[in-house]
Amino acid sequence: MAGGRFLLVTILNVVITVFELLGGLLSGSLSLLSDAFHNLGDALSVILSYVAHRIGARRQTRKNTFGYRRVEILTALLNAGVLILISAGLAFEAVRRLLHPEPVKGDIMLVVAVVSFVANLLSTILLNRGSKHNLNIRATYLHLLSDALASIGVIIGAVLITFWHISWVDPLITILVAVYIVFESWPIVKQTFGILMEGAPQLDYDAIAQDICALPKIKGVHHLHAWQIDENNLVFSVHVNMDDLPLSQVEPVYRQIEALLCHKYNVNHVTIQAECHRGKDEALFFKQNDWRHD
Structure with missing residues (x-):
């Protein structure tokens, strides 16, 4: 302006x-x-x-x-x-x-x-x-x-x-x-x-979870968080369950997830945490008492 x-x-x-x-x-x-x-x-x-x-x-x-x-x-x-x-x-x-x-x-x-x-x-x-x-x-x-x-x-x-x-x-x-x-x-x-108040933006989170799980090597999704810096900048963090893979094979999956969230859901800042067995039975959204079991 x-x-x-x-x-x-x-x-x-x-x-x-x-x-x-x-x-x-x-x-x-x-x-x-x-x-x-x-x-x-x-x-x-x-x-x-x-x-x-x-x-x-x-x-x-x-x-x-x-x-x-x-x-x-x-x-x-x-x-x-x-x-x-x-x-x-x-x-x-x-x-x-x-x-x-x-x-x-x-x-x-x-x-x-x-x-x-x-x-x-x-x-x-x-x-x-x-x-x-x-x-x-x-x-x-x-x-x-x-x-x-x-x-x-x-x-x-x-x-x-x-x-x-x-x-x-x-x-x-x-x-x-x-x-x-x-x-x-x-x-x-x-x-x-x-x-x-860092309220979640209006996104179809179930669809996001399904899209991420449909990617190769992804076994599950949990602890999803999304918020906005302003009306144009969305921040997204998520934990994904994968097989026990070397980091060199995990990074390409990260890039796939980032591209999916960016192009389909207009998310422009993504943080991903890969896990093997930890959290695989936990909910999509973080519960206040979940951290006590981590």
């Missing part, structure tokens, strides 16, 4: 934030003020995303042998979590406005919303390409996309307020946008939390 695009998106979001804050105060529009705070969060999100992306690109070290890619996962979780908290606060204020309506100047609201939509749309386009294969950038992209959609809602609300004086539509739009943001952010929270 080019640093120039991150910088441009950050500048756009800062400008939009100031513009919407002024517009929201002048018009009395809650949806504009909520969008302004949302854009401020976006600007911070873009900065965090860029810093995390640079850190995540560093090479492995003796201290961090898997590298620094988890920094991007932490940032994605932070961004999505902040979005949910902001949305909850905005929804609470919107409910209060529904119960106690306040006057809104629709003409000012409309002009500010149109300008904000154009700027948000441009920011979204700038980050779209990098959002498909990176959770960190995807979380930031969702920040910007939700703002663009919020601006559409604000535009519709401004039209209704300007021409039909329906003031309650302003907090209603705020609630709808807040619900949408939570709906889009929650999957990122779940996925990043799962990665940080």
Whole structure:
């Protein structure tokens, strides 16, 4: 992801934030003020995303042998979590406005919303390409996309307020946008939390075991572990039972297993432990008390 695009998106979001804050105060529009705070969060999100992306690109070290890619996962979780908290606060204020309506100047609201939509749309386009294969950038992209959609809602609300004086539509739009943001952010929270907890990726482990056992010289598979460094890097370890063979004959089997896992299951870091009789009757997945018998 080019640093120039991150910088441009950050500048756009800062400008939009100031513009919407002024517009929201002048018009009395809650949806504009909520969008302004949302854009401020976006600007911070873009900065965090860029810093995390640079850190995540560093090479492995003796201290961090898997590298620094988890920094991007932490940032994605932070961004999505902040979005949910902001949305909850905005929804609470919107409910209060529904119960106690306040006057809104629709003409000012409309002009500010149109300008904000154009700027948000441009920011979204700038980050779209990098959002498909990176959770960190995807979380930031969702920040910007939700703002663009919020601006559409604000535009519709401004039209209704300007021409039909329906003031309650302003907090209603705020609630709808807040619900949408939570709906889009929650999957990122779940996925990043799962990665940080070293949850197993969604693979067909029974099929993997069958494929490995189908290879020549493999007698059994046990103590399988799989986890993710980030959404694109899968780590896999497994114990395999083989005949009592010299190491020179075991290594080609290792290469076959690695090729199978890489090409069929997109696993890119494999650790294999060959055993003759040890563990042959144990389960595919490691049980907490198995180590006592090893």
